[in-house]
Amino acid sequence: MAQILSPLPGTFYRSASPDQPPYKADGDAVSAGDVIGLIEVMKSFHEVRAETAGKNIRFLADNEEPIMAGAPIADLD
Amino acid sequence: MLKKLLVANRGEIAVRIIRAAQDLGIATVAVYSAADAGALHVELADEAVNIGPPAAKKSYLNIEAILTAARETGCDSVHPGYGFLAENAAFSDAVTGAGLVFVGPSGDAIRMMGDKVSARSAAAAAGVPVVPGSAGRVEGLEAGREVLAETGFPVMIKAAAGGGGRGIRIANSFAEFEQAFPQAEAEALAAFGDGGLYMEKVIGKARHVEVQILADGSDAIHCYERECSLQRRRQKVWEEAPSRALSDGLREELCASAVALAKAVKYSGAGTVEYLYDDEADRFYFIEMNTRIQVEHPVTEAITGIDLVAEMLRIAGGEKLRIRQGDVSVKGHAIEVRLNAEDPAKEFAPFPGQVAELRVPGGPGVRFDSMLYQGYQVPPFYDSLLAKLIVHAETREAAIVRLIRALNELKISGLKTTKPLFLALAADPAVRAGDVHTRWLEGWLIENAAASAG
Numbered sequence: 001m002a003q004i005l006s007p008l009p010g011t012f013y014r015s016a017s018p019d020q021p022p023y024k025a026d027g028d029a030v031s032a033g034d035v036i037g038l039i040e041v042m043k044s045f046h047e048v049r050a051e052t053a054g055k056n057i058r059f060l061a062d063n064e065e066p067i068m069a070g071a072p073i074a075d076l077d
Numbered sequence: 078m079l080k081k082l083l084v085a086n087r088g089e090i091a092v093r094i095i096r097a098a099q100d101l102g103i104a105t106v107a108v109y110s111a112a113d114a115g116a117l118h119v120e121l122a123d124e125a126v127n128i129g130p131p132a133a134k135k136s137y138l139n140i141e142a143i144l145t146a147a148r149e150t151g152c153d154s155v156h157p158g159y160g161f162l163a164e165n166a167a168f169s170d171a172v173t174g175a176g177l178v179f180v181g182p183s184g185d186a187i188r189m190m191g192d193k194v195s196a197r198s199a200a201a202a203a204g205v206p207v208v209p210g211s212a213g214r215v216e217g218l219e220a221g222r223e224v225l226a227e228t229g230f231p232v233m234i235k236a237a238a239g240g241g242g243r244g245i246r247i248a249n250s251f252a253e254f255e256q257a258f259p260q261a262e263a264e265a266l267a268a269f270g271d272g273g274l275y276m277e278k279v280i281g282k283a284r285h286v287e288v289q290i291l292a293d294g295s296d297a298i299h300c301y302e303r304e305c306s307l308q309r310r311r312q313k314v315w316e317e318a319p320s321r322a323l324s325d326g327l328r329e330e331l332c333a334s335a336v337a338l339a340k341a342v343k344y345s346g347a348g349t350v351e352y353l354y355d356d357e358a359d360r361f362y363f364i365e366m367n368t369r370i371q372v373e374h375p376v377t378e379a380i381t382g383i384d385l386v387a388e389m390l391r392i393a394g395g396e397k398l399r400i401r402q403g404d405v406s407v408k409g410h411a412i413e414v415r416l417n418a419e420d421p422a423k424e425f426a427p428f429p430g431q432v433a434e435l436r437v438p439g440g441p442g443v444r445f446d447s448m449l450y451q452g453y454q455v456p457p458f459y460d461s462l463l464a465k466l467i468v469h470a471e472t473r474e475a476a477i478v479r480l481i482r483a484l485n486e487l488k489i490s491g492l493k494t495t496k497p498l499f500l501a502l503a504a505d506p507a508v509r510a511g512d513v514h515t516r517w518l519e520g521w522l523i524e525n526a527a528a529s530a531g
Contacts, residue, residue, distance in 0.1 A: 010457040010458065011457075041429065042418065042419075042427035042429060042457060042459065042460060042461040043460055043461070044426075044427055064134070066112070
């Protein structure tokens with residue numbers, strides 16, 4: 001099992017904009033380099049990418065909620 | 078006169094508004110998100126109300142929560158500051174609808190100036206020169222082709238409902254135009270739910286000049302101009318007053334046009350009419366009107382001696398303009414720089430963190446507007462502006478020397494800030510000569526990456 005950690009403090013978003021579907025849904029497989037969310041830091045947006053491939057992604061961080069640097073965003077099998 | 082003011086903002090502008098209100102004997106209520114419980118504006122206000130979680134959408138942009146806070150604390154007025162809800166017509170209407178005074182213009186005035194097409198029409202009708210382009214919305218590609226006769230190339234295609242640089246395309250030829258127009262239409266529809274477009278000639282090398290207005294709904298005056306040509310990604314970083322590029326004659330013409338527009342729309346409060354100034358043609362063109370107090374207002378306060386935020390509060394309280402045009406005069410030169418929590422060495426990446434040590438510059442001609450204090454944890458959820466350093470001196474040259482002195486006095490440790498950028502700019506020959514335009518800084522940053530990083 002692997003964990004994806006937040007690289008920055010800020011607000012976590014699961015989709016590119018409110019009217020778009022999430023980058024990944026719970027249970028999706030991810031490839032290394034896939035965008036799984038965005039962190040907004042002081043009005044600038046930074047993509048969060050999976051560093052390794054994995055199956056069955058399970059999000060731990062909630063959409064549009066504050067997140068600390070180093071906090072877990074999702075688990076991967 | 079207002080009795081109790083809710084300040085619907087955070088950061089340095091909330092502190093600035095609380096100070097002005099307290100100077101006038103008006104009680105103050107701060108609002109704050111869960112991330113701002115330890116913020117300076119919360120400390121300085123007479124009362125403070127928690128209006129929700131850190132995300133701005135759930136707190137500083139939550140109209141219902143702000144109105145509830147105003148009602149429960151017995152406020153008679155709301156100041157929106159800048160950003161957040163400051164230019165939200167529905168907020169102005171909601172505040173007024175709740176029986177409170179909105180410190181700013183009516184919802185209708187905000188709507189008229191917020192829509193780029195109606196603002197441009199209002200300016201043209203008031204005799205204010207506008208950038209050559211479409212008279213209003215361009216209905217379709219065929220109509221767009223006809224506007225090209227007026228603008229030539231390069232031409233800018235903008236979304237009528239756009240803002241902040243979004244939804245803008247530039248075409249350099251007929252072929253590019255044919256391709257870009259339908260794309261811009263689709264993009265505007267997707268981004269703003271409104272596919273309306275308008276077209277404007279691109280002014281190559283232009284300065285950004287803007288005129289400060291004060292108005293009471295019938296009368297209006299100007300407080301001269303500011304120049305804000307040093308911009309990065311369309312964000313101003315260094316502002317000054319007056320602009321050294323304008324002749325006295327053109328300055329009077331420019332300022333008179335801003336007053337004419339404010340009177341024509343029966344404007345009330347503080348506002349700014351923004352223009353592009355083309356050095357070569359020695360002409361100015363209207364861009365837009367901002368219906369709020371602006372970040373860079375202190376440079377105008379420095380050269381005119383007028384407390385703009387206090388005047389806004391007096392006008393909102395029902396007073397007529399106290400200052401006559403003949404009483405407004407310019408003394409010396411002022412410069413403001415924006416100290417942001419950004420790392421100039423890493424392409425201005427945001428740098429939230431904790432203020433370890435803080436030494437604030439002082440002495441003659443120095444003003445420091447900020448919400449910082451030692452130990453303050455800068456939250457990552459909001460704008461990166463930490464402080465505005467404003468210097469005032471007899472001449473522009475002396476103001477730049479004073480800016481360097483004050484920047485060297487300033488110490489903010491624990492955070493990366495844009496201070497090294499301003500030390501490098503203040504030493505640059507083009508900046509010293511005032512020989513800049515709105516796209517100058519971006520080119521300079523590429524050539525001077527090391528110097529601006531300190």
